[in-house]
Amino acid sequence: xxxxxxxxxxxxxxxxxxxxxxxxxxxxxxxxxxxxxxxxxxxxxxxxxxxxxxxxxxxxxxxxxxxxxxxxxxxxxxxxxxxxxxx
Numbered sequence: 001x002x003x004x005x006x007x008x009x010x011x012x013x014x015x016x017x018x019x020x021x022x023x024x025x026x027x028x029x030x031x032x033x034x035x036x037x038x039x040x041x042x043x044x045x046x047x048x049x050x051x052x053x054x055x056x057x058x059x060x061x062x063x064x065x066x067x068x069x070x071x072x073x074x075x076x077x078x079x080x081x082x083x084x085x086x087x
Contacts, residue, residue, distance in 0.1 A: 014083075
């Protein structure tokens with residue numbers, strides 16, 4: 001069971017224009033989760049639609065941590081990046 005108490009933000013995809021919250025267990029042991037999938041929470045702000053304003057929502061997606069995307073196994077890794085798998 002994953003928890004999200006630390007609200008650790010990661011980039012969702014390589015472009016960096018989407019963010020998500022990764023589980024505390026993944027944030028604390030990134031090397032142990034390299035190559036594994038897990039649920040992330042993507043926050044989408046309220047937006048105006050043809051039916052009126054739709055409220056902010058949190059979407060649960062499945063993502064995979066790929067350490068090579070941000071240099072996890074080097075001496076100076078960058079910001080955490082996860083790849084959207086489904087959801």
